[in-house]
Amino acid sequence: MxxxxxxxxxxxxxxxxxxxxxxxxxxxxxxxxxxxxxxxxxxxxxxxxxxxxxxxxxxxxxxxxxxxxxxxxxxxxxxxxxxxxxxxxxxxxxxxxxxxxxxxxxxxxSDPDELRELLRVRQAALRRQHEDLVHLRQRKDAQGAPVTAAMAFRAWEMQLAAAVAWHDEVDGRIEELCxxxxxxxxxxxxxxxxxxIPRGARARAQARAAAAAARESNPSPAGAAEDGAPGTPSTVTPSAGPEPDAGPDTRSTPS
Structure with a gap:
């Protein structure tokens, strides 16, 4: 593949x-x-x-x-x-x-039911392999096979048993996986x-701009004096803004 x-x-x-x-x-x-x-x-x-x-x-x-x-x-x-x-x-x-x-x-x-069915078919095949391998090892043991062969069979058995158990865990979390x-x-x-979501220099620039805007909209008190006395809060004079529209001039214009 x-x-x-x-x-x-x-x-x-x-x-x-x-x-x-x-x-x-x-x-x-x-x-x-x-x-x-x-x-x-x-x-x-x-x-x-x-x-x-x-x-x-x-x-x-x-x-x-x-x-x-x-x-x-x-x-x-x-x-x-x-x-x-x-x-x-x-x-x-x-x-x-x-x-x-x-x-x-x-x-x-993916569709959870479809994936679950595919995995259960595979698990059944693994389980059959595990059972066949156990029977084969038992026959070899009865025939006096050397311990090296027995340990090799046991390694394969344990791998297959772990794979079967893993499928059980996957089956229980199939909705999350899909x-x-x-x-x-x-x-x-x-x-x-x-x-x-900002990143890098753009993130730092945005953070500095946001901090500056916060300071302007909500000024903090002035720092303490050198002798430890509290400082005088700074005063922000609000902008007068544009004057309201007085409407059109209704006075007559000399001809």
């Missing part, structure tokens, strides 16, 4: 994004270390999916002097491919990174989605 394709299509299904945003999400969860999804794979996948019609460019964004970035969204063909990849990943009855990727990136926004807000987002992406 192509892990990068699953990740890219799943993120674009959640909302249109450009490559840098997808890359930041991948870095946030260290996909290059446990799922072999590198930065190069992300951009290569975007180009390939655009070429085969699975995604389409919807707009271009540019921040400051940085190069413009193309924002993509999935097509119907791309959504169909994502659904196929998800079913393949969740049907594999072996501990595999594909299962984690499918759960992390395709569960948010909530759209469960999708992973980077802090920068959240700020981009909400322009009201």
């Amino acid at each position: 192509n892990h990068a394709t699953l990740v890219v299509l799943a993120l674009l299904r959640s909302e249109p994004m450009h490559g840098h945003q997808i890359r930041r999400v991948a870095e946030l969860v260290n996909l290059s270390e446990w799922a072999e999804v590198s930065t190069g794979a992300i951009y290569n996948t975007l180009r390939r999916l655009a070429d085969d019609g699975s995604i389409v460019a919807v707009r271009t964004e540019q921040e400051g002097n940085r190069p413009p970035r193309t924002v993509y969204a999935p097509t119907e063909a791309g959504l169909y491919e994502l659904e196929r990849l998800r079913e393949v990943a969740l049907s594999q009855p072996i501990p595999d990174a594909s299962v984690m990727l499918a759960l992390i990136f395709t569960a948010p926004g 909530a759209p807000e469960a999708m992973i987002r980077t802090p920068d992406h959240r700020r981009a989605a909400d322009p009201g």
